[in-house]
Amino acid sequence: MxxxxxxxxxxxxxxxxxxxxxxxxxxxxxxxxxxxxxxxxxxxxxxxxxxxxxxxxxxxxxxxNRLKTAGLTFPEGIEFLPPKPEKEDSPEKLKKIAAPESRAESQKPRKSTRIKPPADALSLEDRLFYLLQPPLESWLQGQELIMPFEPFPYQFEGIAWLFSQNAALLADEMGLGKTMQMITAVRLLLRAGQVRRVLLVCPKPLIPNWQREFKLWAEEIPVTTIEGDSARRRLIWRMPGSHVFLANYELVVRDFQEMLLDQARAEGRRTGLSLDVDGLGRSLRSRKHVQQEKPPINTDADPANVHAPPKFDLVVLDEAQRIKNRDSLTGTVIRSIPRKRSVCLTGTPIENRPEEMASLFEFMGVVPPRGAPDIRQLTQLSESYVLRRTKDLVMTDLPPRFDRDEIIELAPAQKHAYQQAEQEGVIQLNEMGESISVQHVFELVLRLKQISNYDPLTGESSKLDRLRADMEEIADSGGKAILFSQWTKTLDWLDARLKEFNPLIYHGGVPTGKREPILTRFKEDDDAHILLMSYGTGAVGLNLQFAGYVFLYDRWWNPAVEDQAINRAHRIGATASQIIVSKFICKDTIEEKIDQVLQQKRELFARILGDGDNSNASLSLTASEIFGLFDLKARTGKGERKVTPEEAEAA
Amino acid sequence: MAGPKSNSGFHLGFLRVVEVGDDAFAGGLLVTNHLGRPLEFQCTTPVRPNRTQAILYGPTLKPFVWSELIGKTLHARVDVKPQLILVDQPALLELREHVPAPVACLVDGDPRSSELADVTRLQVGRNLLRFHTEFPEDRDIAAAGVERVSADADLLEPLERVTEALRETLRSGSAA
Structure with missing residues (x-):
């Protein structure tokens, strides 16, 4: 009422x-x-x-009036702040208010990639900072940054992710454009004032590649390459005004080792390289000492501290599997580089053992120094800090890749030589009794593999015959092929026998200065149909996407290395309509047996990276696997010792 | 590295109000440069009118809470003042009566937009804007400023950022 x-x-x-x-x-x-x-x-x-x-x-x-607000001013907004708070003129009178009506939500779906706040950003300001950035598409396509090509959606995603992460491992499969994503992220970070000094570390042969890609994707950013003698390098390291430094692993390790020792000497310490803190300022000493620990090194604060190594806002490691071994000098020195953000790039975060990830994670600062995460923890960390995309997931428009195993019968003389070598070898091994070692078996494996490539006595080679037949077809259609072998000797041998296809050779023995011209010629000379490469030099980071054919003349021990090799050609921007990969395997030889082992390793590899399977099986060839290649009477079996490709090569 | 060199930049404000739970509202205002790069963001805690208020304000409740309470507060709160405030909720056009800057509403896809008088509509980037009928000079003021905005700009997009940021703020519950 x-x-x-x-x-x-x-x-x-x-x-x-x-x-x-x-x-x-x-x-x-x-x-x-x-x-x-x-x-x-x-x-x-x-x-x-x-x-x-x-x-x-x-x-x-x-x-x-109790309305509370929260907010933030962006660094770029600060210059627009009024000198003093503005006076608000507020007309208090109320006017007639129209009937309220809520409008329907956005009408047109558009493609846009948002920058998501990183999982470890806790404060609201930090999270809003990332959330309120414009979508990458409009950022990059606007008048601000010119992109030579339109990146793929998954690349936008990768750039956005790299932009927001303080610790990141970009593990995209080879050929998906890790370099370009990293360069663009660096560009945006520099633009947004998030970083000022960036150090890019890569294997030596990739320096020209990075220089070229920087010129292509971020023309406006000058790149300073660390080179020259040690005095000159020392100068370059401290050069003010440079934003992006490019250096190879060897030089970084050498120079930082020296600078760290200098610093230790200057501070009167006699510890040498046994560091107290790593480059992220975390203590490396045992817990007992932590309490009286000094604060993290801050070389910026003390300009007089000329002995301290230079400091970086971002350190990027290309082919980061280089630091997979924690105790190696490379790993130790790289981890000591003073930095704020750490990014690893690699197509193969696990080459052999899942534990290799732990070393990368330690560099990234997401596991404590000496921390030993188990498989489950590694999987969890991977969710936050690893971004991995595979070609079949993202590249529907990448040319299809066809793998074919070419099972080849040995030529008669070759077969004879092979059988003889095998019999003699097995007898020798058996005679050795208990003193037999993995190394001895390896020697035999390598000798047999070489004979499968060609018979050194008669020069007979059924692989060469097959290759020549294939190459004639390829040359007729104006195609280009890349051939990989484990031995430079084999490459030289092939070079002499494939003259009609104008072969080019690219391996470790080729001086660095001559390498680029070889690649340029292979690309531009229509008559150069085949590039002969060794796994070691040709497998990493080079772009040869105009080649439609890949030959694996002999097989590498590690499927990851083989995949890297294949992906020189099978990558973005591939101009060939399809990539055909031929793997030469001689019938009834050691090659067939190794192929089976490789096949199994490949499956294991997929399981671990695929869904974090907690299988802890080693992906290396174990001693028993090596022994298993031959029917040997005496198997010591005492070695579950891992055999690495380096050892194989050394053998 | 780069950025506007002078203080003469044209700043856009993007204002959106979202409904939080039952009958409560929260608003956010994002100020960007003409390229859409964020300069400042402010948002409010949720405003929940009580039953009395709801009854007494009747249908005028929403425009009041949205424009005068939330919109005006936010505009007063930001230090980087926008020269043009963009909204996509027609109720927020009323904000114009409480702030000195022009307020424009995105009317794309609204069948009635073609019937709007020329003086109250303006094409900016990919979007069509409508202005408050009682402030005829707004259109010209805005037109002069938005010349720097790319013809390809999508003005709806920053509003989505506002929604996203509001969601994040509300979720964190630390807007105080």
């Missing part, structure tokens, strides 16, 4: 001659209007104009 009276009065307005403007105090109980209504009698005591609407809202203002 009372309520009715009140609402009538309010709605009609003019019927009630007054409204309790002064009673609209915060005391009105939230539970209902009764309290206010009980004071109705007072209406008679105060007059209000018939146009009372204007006075109506202000009486409620105390309620509303």
């Amino acid at each position: 009372e309520t009715d009276a009140h609402s009538r009065g309010d709605a009609a307005g003019c019927e009630t001659t007054s409204l309790p403007l002064s009673v609209g105090t915060p005391d009105v109980p939230v539970t209902g209007v009764n309290g206010a209504l009980r004071r109705l009698p007072r209406i008679e005591t105060q007059a209000a104009s018939l146009l009372g609407k204007a006075g109506f809202v202000p009486s409620w203002k105390p309620y509303w």
Whole structure:
């Protein structure tokens, strides 16, 4: 009853001659209007104009003004801040308010890649900083940054991810454009003022590659390459005004080792390289010492500290599997580089053992120094800090890759030589009895593999015959092929026998200065149909996407290395309509047996990286696997020792 | 490395109000440069009108809470003042009555937009804007400023950022 009276009065307005403007105090109980209504009698005591609407809202203002706000000003906004707070002119009068009407949500779906805040950004400001950045597409396509080509959606995603992560491992499969994603992320980070000094470390043969890609994707960023003698390098390291430094692993290790020793000497320490803190300022000493630990090194704060190594906002390791061995000098020195953000790039984060990831994670600062995460923890960390995409997932428009195993019969003389070598070898091994070692077996394996490539005595080679047949077809159609072998000797041998296809050779023995011209010629010379490469030099980071054919003349021990080799050609921007990969395997030889082992390793590899399978099996060839290649009477079996490709090569 | 060199940049404000739970509202204002790069962001805690207020304000509640309470507060709060405020909720056009800057509403896809008088509409980037009918000079003020905005710009997109940021803020519950 009372309520009715009140609402009538309010709605009609003019019927009630007054409204309790002064009673609209915060005391009105939230539970209902009764309290206010009980004071109705007072209406008679105060007059209000018939146009009372204007006075109506202000009486409620105390309620509303409790509005709290939160916010942030971006670094770029700071320069626009007024010198002093502006005076707000606020017209208080209320006008007629149109009927409210909420509009439907966005009408057109558009492609846009948002920068997501990293999982470890805890403060709201940090998270909003990333959330409020424009989508990459508009950032890059706008007038701000010119991109030579339109990146693929998954690349936008990778750039956005790299932009926001303090610790990141970009493990995209070879050929998906890790270099370009990294360069663009660096470009955006520099633009946004998030980083000022960037160090890019890569294997030596890739330096020209990075220089070229930087010129292509970020023309405006000057890249300083660390080179020259040690005095000159010392100067370059401390050169002010440079934003991006490019250096190879060997030089970084040598120079930083020296600088760290200098620093230790200057500070009167005799510890040498046994460091107290790593490059992220984390203590490397045992827990007992931690309490009296010094704060992290801050070389910026002390300009007089000329002995301290230079400091970086971002350190990027290309082919980061170089630091997979924690105790190696490379690993130790690289981890000591003073830095804020750490990014690893590699197509093969696990080459042999899942534990190799732990070393990369330690560099990234997501596992403590000496920490030993188990498989489950590694999988968890991978979710936050590893981004891996494979070609079949993202590249629907990449040319299809066809793998074919070419099973080849040995030529008669070759077969004879092979059988003889095998028999003699096995007899020799058996005679050795208990003193037999993996190394001895390896020697035999390598000798047999060489004979499968060609018979050194007669020069007979069924692989060469097959290759020549294939190459004639390829040359006729104007195609280009890359051939990989484990031995430079084999490459030289092939070079002499493939003259009609104008072969080019690219291996470790070719001086660095001559390497680029070889690649350029292979690309531009229509008559150069085949490039002969060794796994070691040709497998990493080079772009040969115009070649439609890949030959694996002999097989490498590690499937990851083989894949890297194949992906020189099978990558983005591939101009060939399809990539055909031929793997030469001689029938009834050691090659067939190794192929089986490789096949199994490949499956294991996929399982671990695929869904974090907690299988802890070693992916290396174990001693027993090596022994298993031959029918040997005496198997010591005492070695589960791992045999690495390096050892194989050394053998 | 780079950035606007002078203080003469044209700043856009993107304002959106979202409904939080039952009958509560929160608003966010993102100020960007003409390229859409963020300069400042402010958002409010949720405003929940009580029953009395809801009854007394009736249909005027929403425009009041949205424009005068949330919009005006946010505009007063930001230090980097926008020269044009863009909204995509027509109710927020009323904000114009409380702030000195022009307020424009995105009307793409609204069948009625073609019927708008020329003086109240303006094409900016990929979007069509409508201005408050009682401030005819707004259109010209805005037109002069938005010349720097790319013809390819999508003005709806930053509003989505605002929604996203509001969601994040509300989730963190630390807007105080």
